Amino acid sequence: MNDLLTAALAAAGRGWPVFMLGRSKRPVANCDDCRDGEHGPATCGHLTCHGFYAATTDPARVAAIVDAVPGGQLAVRTGAESGLVVVDVDPAHGGAGSLAELVRCQLVPRTLWVLTGSAGQHLYYRHPGREIASRPMPGRKGIDIKADGGYVVLPPSIHHRARRPYTWGGGLAEPVEMPPALIAACQPPEAVTPAVRPEPSTRAGGGISHPGRLLTSHLNAVRNAPEGSRRTTLYGAARGVARMVLAGAIAHADAVAALTAVGHEADQTAREIRTAITGGFRDEGIAAA
Numbered sequence: 001m002n003d004l005l006t007a008a009l010a011a012a013g014r015g016w017p018v019f020m021l022g023r024s025k026r027p028v029a030n031c032d033d034c035r036d037g038e039h040g041p042a043t044c045g046h047l048t049c050h051g052f053y054a055a056t057t058d059p060a061r062v063a064a065i066v067d068a069v070p071g072g073q074l075a076v077r078t079g080a081e082s083g084l085v086v087v088d089v090d091p092a093h094g095g096a097g098s099l100a101e102l103v104r105c106q107l108v109p110r111t112l113w114v115l116t117g118s119a120g121q122h123l124y125y126r127h128p129g130r131e132i133a134s135r136p137m138p139g140r141k142g143i144d145i146k147a148d149g150g151y152v153v154l155p156p157s158i159h160h161r162a163r164r165p166y167t168w169g170g171g172l173a174e175p176v177e178m179p180p181a182l183i184a185a186c187q188p189p190e191a192v193t194p195a196v197r198p199e200p201s202t203r204a205g206g207g208i209s210h211p212g213r214l215l216t217s218h219l220n221a222v223r224n225a226p227e228g229s230r231r232t233t234l235y236g237a238a239r240g241v242a243r244m245v246l247a248g249a250i251a252h253a254d255a256v257a258a259l260t261a262v263g264h265e266a267d268q269t270a271r272e273i274r275t276a277i278t279g280g281f282r283d284e285g286i287a288a289a
Helices: 003-013 032-036 059-068 095-104 180-185 211-223 230-246 252-265 270-283
Strands: 018-021 073-077 084-089 113-115 121-126 143-146 151-153
Touching (some): 003 018, 003 059, 003 073, 018 059, 084 095, 095 143, 211 230, 230 270, 252 270
Antiparallel strands (some): 018 073, 073 151, 084 121, 113 121
16 A cells, blocks of 8 residues: 555544545546536546535545545645645745744744645644635735635645655644634635725827726736736736836826835735836836836
């Protein structure tokens, strides 16, 4: 029996539904029938189709799934189905600092944990019985919550880029209960009525017939950029807005003000905003100040 199958059967024995990902940490592609069909994924029944919907605790089925994806990565479905909520710490995107803050605030008690193949951490907690959606933890860079609608890779899978194995950390052998403060921290922030953003004055010119729409498109690209790419997206927007300045479609001062405001909306520091705008304007041949 290979190590992956041993780990898969052990997880299934704990009541954790497991399934296999491909070598690249992505779900295995659906078969032709599932790709073209209109059936519900939860009732499909195929070994490896529909991602975590294929997860199971049945030992014979677990063995068949592992055998069907040689060289793949073992994963567990999180959420109510497994009774698990996993705090996923990604140090490449600021997760180490965010985790330190969570520890200081006593939000993440000591529990079962995994050292990931990318040198991050997975902290396992018992699902509280109320919906906990899989999403980035609000206000915490580099921290994702893997719960309802999610999954995480299990040891001893090998990380597809780092080529290092996921390993269980020392300490507790079982997940502990989520404290109320951690449950609250996993919830989305309460909806608030957004402040009306004043639209900078624009004017048609230089071949730009709808400058207001173009400006909004550049700014929305920054607002909607995923964490980790916001700085480069702001730089690209700065270049686009700089071209509008050159075309006479927006005043220089209004352009810088709009880009600065959207940079703050995207949680960039003053220095990061200044660098992105200056670089974008410079590369289009004009000064930012």
